[in-house]
Amino acid sequence: MDFHPDPSLASFRQEVRQFLQTQVPADLKGQPRSTRSTREQVMRWQKVLNAHGWGAPYWAKKDGGTGWSVPQILVFDDECAAAGTPTQDPFVQKLLGPVLNEFATPEQKAEHMPAVFNGERLWCQGFSEPGSGSDLASLRTRAELDGDHYVVNGQKIWTSYAHESDWIFLLVRTNPEVKKQAGISFLLVDMKTPGITVRPIRSIDDSHHLNETFFDNVRVPAKNLVGAEGAGWSITKFLLNNEHATTADLPVQKRYMQQLRQLATTQRVGGELLIDQPEFALKLARLDAEVQAIGMMVQRVAAMEQEHNPASHTLGSMLKIRGTELQQKISECLVEALGDYGAVAYPDPHEDLDPAQPLLPLQEVARGMANNMFFHRASTIYGGTSEVQRSIIAKMLFQL
Structure with missing residues (x-):
């Protein structure tokens, strides 16, 4: 390399x-x-x-x-x-888009692609279910063909941004009689279709981006099936194998480290700058070294992806584990560096402030810090849990 x-x-x-x-x-x-x-x-x-x-x-x-x-x-x-x-919209840009480019019919592309490019249609992902998160193949939401429509019944959970989305790409069970992976199909569903109910889930970061999504006799045109019936599992593997080099979210980690350095050189504890305290300076140096190591690994995975090297899948799983764990450590260190200010839930950066109650400079810096720390507690779960990623790595090593 x-x-x-x-x-x-x-x-x-x-x-x-x-x-x-x-x-x-x-x-x-x-x-x-x-x-x-x-x-x-x-x-x-x-x-x-x-x-x-x-x-x-x-x-x-x-x-x-x-x-x-x-x-x-x-x-x-x-x-x-x-x-x-x-x-x-990451769901269409990095997940659904490549699937449509590879498997969609010309009619499906004509229906959805112009809206994607023009910023007129946002998407969400309907994969996880209660009891079927990491074991995605055990999903139970079913779709039964009735004439030229599928009738969908079931429930999805952790449906990020379903309340803001126009369409959902959905995994459903179309054949319960075959091996569980073989009976899954991939549907595109308009979120305005009668029978869809979205219930909010307030997450630990006090934000609403997660939802439960219920399907009660939802009629979906059969033309919205992507690929062949029963091909949903193969399509999903294709979807999840895209863009391994971006799984570590390196730009966000760099931004967090920049904020951390600024706090280290401006925040004082007992009259002494944080950066002058050996214990904190050592922690900062270690985090910085880890970010640089992740950066080199990102370059390596990117080069392998360019060469279509299948080993990039395994290294992508390693990158997902290391990158998300590092996100958690840096976000925790940011809250720690804020001292007493880090323990307060200030208004989210997206929220408007009351002009009559302006924030102090450090309070302004602290906006969203604690929320980010709580949000990143889930980063080792979403996008494929660390346990699943380790299983992928172990299987590849076993094959070697």
């Missing part, structure tokens, strides 16, 4: 930075990015990107994307995080 920087990436980084500085509205910069941005911000940002020809930065040119290499994608993500732009 050659870790020397690619000279062409420097000019590409400058191009992205110039775009962010000159063509992005000021109110779409400086945003918190630990969770998905608001619906209005996501849709506005998508329109800005699409007008510049960057509406699908993760897709190949033949699919209407930018055709960027994995290192270029990492630069783009890094610069957007540094500028604090809103997030794109």
Whole structure:
């Protein structure tokens, strides 16, 4: 692995930075990015990107994307995080989009792709169920063919942003008589369809981004089936094998470390700067070394993805484990560095403040810190639990 920087990436980084500085509205910069941005911000940002020809930065040119290499994608993500732009819709950009590009019919692409590029349709993912999270193949939501419609009954849980989404991509059981993986199909469902109920789940970070989603005799046109009936498991494996190099969310970790260094050089305890306290300075140095190590691993996985090396799947699982555990450690250290201010639940950065009660400077810095720490308690669970990732690694090592 050659870790020397690619000279062409420097000019590409400058191009992205110039775009962010000159063509992005000021109110779409400086945003918190630990969770998905608001619906209005996501849709506005998508329109800005699409007008510049960057509406699908993760897709190949033949699919209407930018055709960027994995290192270029990492630069783009890094610069957007540094500028604090809103997030794109990750469910369609990194999960559903590649599936539609690979498996959808021309009619399905004509129905959904223009809305994706134009920022007119947001998506959520209907995979996990009560008792069927890590063991996804045991899902029980069923879809029975009735004429030219499937009738869907069941429940999904942890449905992120279902309350803000227009459509959901859904795993359902269409054949209970075969091996459990073989009886699963992949459906696209309009969230306005009668029979769908979304119930909010307030998570530990005091935010509403999770939901329970219920399907009661929901009639879904059979034309919304992606791929063949029973191909849902294969499609899901394809979906989960995309973009391993981004699983560590390196730009967010870099931003957290920047905040941590700022606190270390400005916060005083007992009249002494945090950075001058040996114990804290050692912790900061260790976290910084871990972020740099993750950065090198990201480059390695990115290079393997470029070469279509199947080992990138296993290294991607390692990256997911190490990256999410590091997110937890850094976010905990940020709260610790804030001292007494870190223990208070200040208004979320998305919430408007009361002009009559302005925050002190350190209170402003602390907004969202504790929420982020609590949010990242789940980072080793969502996107494939650490236990599942370790099983993937162990199976690959066993094959060797």
